[in-house]
Amino acid sequence: MKIKNTLENYIFILPAVVIFSIFYIIPFIWVFQLGLFDWDGISFTKVFVGLQNFKEIFFQDKNWWQSMWNAGYITLIALTFQNILAFMLAWACDREIKMKNFYRVIFFIPPVLSEVVVGMAWRFIINDIDGANVINRTLTQIGLPNLVHNWLSDPNTALSTVAVVHCWKGFGWGFLIFLAGLQTIPRELYEAARVDGASAWQSFKNITLPLMIPIMVLVVILTVLGTMQVFVLIVSLVGGEFAGHTSVPVLRILASMRGSSRFGYACAQGITFGLVLIIISFIQYRFSKKGQ
Amino acid sequence: MLFKNVLLGVFVCFSVLGCSDQKLDSKPSVVIWHWMTDRDVTFQELAKKYETLTGVKVNFELYAPSDAYSQKIRAAAQGMNLPDVFGILGEKRDFASFIKAGHILDLAPYMEANNSSWKNSFFPKALALNEFTPDNSYGINPGVFGVPIDIMTIQMVYNKKLFTQLGLNPNRPPKSLKEFLDIGPKIQAAGMQGLVSGWGEVWMIDCLANNYAFNIMGKDKVLATIRGEVAYTDPDWIEVFSVFKQMKDSGILAQGLVTMINKSAEQLLANEKAVFGFNGSWCVNVYKGMNPGLEYGAMLPPQASEKYPTSIWGGAGSSFMVNARSKNKEEAVKFLIWLTDQDQQAYLAQATNNLPANKNSLSKIPEVMAQFARGMDYATHPNVWGVSEFSLVIEAFDRGIQSIIIGEKTPEAVAKEVQAIKERELARKKAQ
Secondary structure (H helix, E strand, C coil), rough: HHHHHHHHHHHHHHHHHHHHHHHHHHHHHHHHHHCCCCCCCCCCCCEEEECCHHHHHCCHHHHHHHHHHHHHHHHHHHHHHHHHHHHHHHHHHHHHCCCCCHHHHHHHHHHCCCCHHHHHHHHHHHCCEEEEEEEHHHHHHHCCCCCCCCCCCCCCCCCHHHHHHHHHHHHHHHHHHHHHHHCCHHHHHHHHHHHHCCCCCHHHHHHHEEEEEEEHHHHHHHHHHHHCCCHHHHHHCCCCHHHHHHCCHHHHHHHHHHCCCCCCHHHHHHCCCCCCCCHHHHHHHHHHHHHC | HHHEEEEEHHHHHHHHHHHHHCCCCCEEEEEEEEEEEEEHHHHHHHHHHHHHCCEEEEEEEEECHHHHCCCHHHHHHCCCCCEEEEECCHHHHHHHHHCCCCCCCCCCHHHHHHHHHHCEEECHECCCCEECCCCCCCCCCEECCCEEEEEEEEEEEEEEEHHHHHCCCCCCCCEEEHHHHHHHHHHHHCCCEEEECCCCCCCHHHHHHHHHHHHHHHHHHHHHHHHCCCCCHHHHHHHHHHHHHHHHHHCECCCCCCCCCCCHHHHHHHHCCCEEEEEEHHHHHHHHHHHHCCCCEEEEEECCCCCCCCCEEEEEEEEEEEECCCCCCHHHHHHHHCCHHHHHHHHHHHCCCCCCCCCCCCCCCCCHHHHHHHHHHECCCHHHCCCCCCHHHHHHHHHHHHHHEEEEEHHHHHHHHHCCCCCCCCHHHCCC
């Protein structure tokens, strides 16, 4: 009877296991296998090179690690600026303020827009010669003309500008998840705290923050995974890697696959990148477990 | 009960009808995958015309943008389900990979039939891009593996109206690099933008740099460099890199040029904000769409040296290849012969403002298109050189020039970096 029950359980999960294997496990293994070959992606012959591609990525490919650094920088900005903004706005909208439904809709518009559209629109807003030059005009009007320059084609500001536009586009997701999390906190806790004489800050610190930690971990993981894989926005904002200043891992993988016709190397880069993301997510998960 | 009977009846009817003989279409249909958004309507019209004439249906299927198309073709090649006719976007080595994998039909026997009448109808340089000569370095058996549909040259364009405003002769564009650079301060003083181009997408930088390499050191030395016999740290190569530094210093380059996408560059020139552009002959159609009244002319890149003639990139603009495994390959070849015939080529050129690949169709094209067409006399292309540079070297080369333009690196530093990568790649090749 017990064996029958166990078998039944396995049969119930079998479709999910099959689908997961076909669409996730097998492609991952296949991509890893391709990463062990020198292959142009077209020929029928592949040359087995063992771990040579991985060795090159780890010890020779400076451009790859620069792209990882750039993606890390954008992620850091997103984790701080974007998520703090999202949390503050969600917190504000969770309170009894006027037109809160209107704000919810407005804040959720950027994430649903196409990255190409956002990139082109911001390129128009920022750029001076082929755009509206809004930022530079504003800087001039508020008495800061010395800050006026080409934000997207200056190597010192291009990546930060991309990061800010990425945050603008992405904060709506965090906002939505934070808002959903805030709404699950029982109102009675706040009422009880108020009766006990707790200030707004004390309520926030002792009720809101501790209960929101699991949600914050989720948002942080999603932000890291989403931001590390950014590339469409970069292509539409600056046209590509801009002498390496706006290079990110996905653009490097594309360059290896299409520009250099090194399909095997691109697969190895994809596996390396995937492993880095898995490790980061695992570390975050472990930290959150400890925190709880 | 009644419902069950009706359902059973419907099931039986569908089963019986479903098993009945289908009338087989006696004429095959040819499927063509392409990426040319601007030519799709004209292709469809020509396909209808061909069907009326021969009864053979031709389906042009558009997959744009070109990046997505390129991916689709590669995926189809890996899955062995390429259409009857398709195009390949990429370098000659990609083309060679498709041929090596047996995906592309050798058209030489068709080209050479009837005293090579089909072959002789094309501009030789346009056909050369699709040809593999006996001494090619790709290990491909000699043959012709593609049909040019149109030709293109990549040159400079200049706005005649802005030239007049700057006090320059609109019928005499600069011929030497010095003349060109001298215009930089005038452009800056007038608050205009100088040279615009899609240099955010780096291949156009590579194109202009190669133009100057041919002009400064000649074809043989450029090819010797690719073969690894001359170093990128050679003074001639440093002079090539220095051309971009001189351009930057003179103020002839538009602001933000290194992150500019070609569409923005085309808009700036069409909207009369920029004096010069570096673009392919396809721009004629683009500018016409953006500003039909634009007064502009085409010019060769100003010469940096008088030692060697100017060279520009040019040849076949777009080409079609026939799937060697297609059961309709004979019909596909017949259609391509018809499509590249004088009348169809003239129709395509007039409807889409692209230069025809058939040299007999040039008679009725606008002057600016004729200027681009005359550029074919100076045309060359990496795909006809017989040797190709390592892609990582090309990447370092293009990135290096971007760095020079933004003032981050010197020509000498870039030359050293490029040479270091070249040596690494040569060593790796030797080890294999």
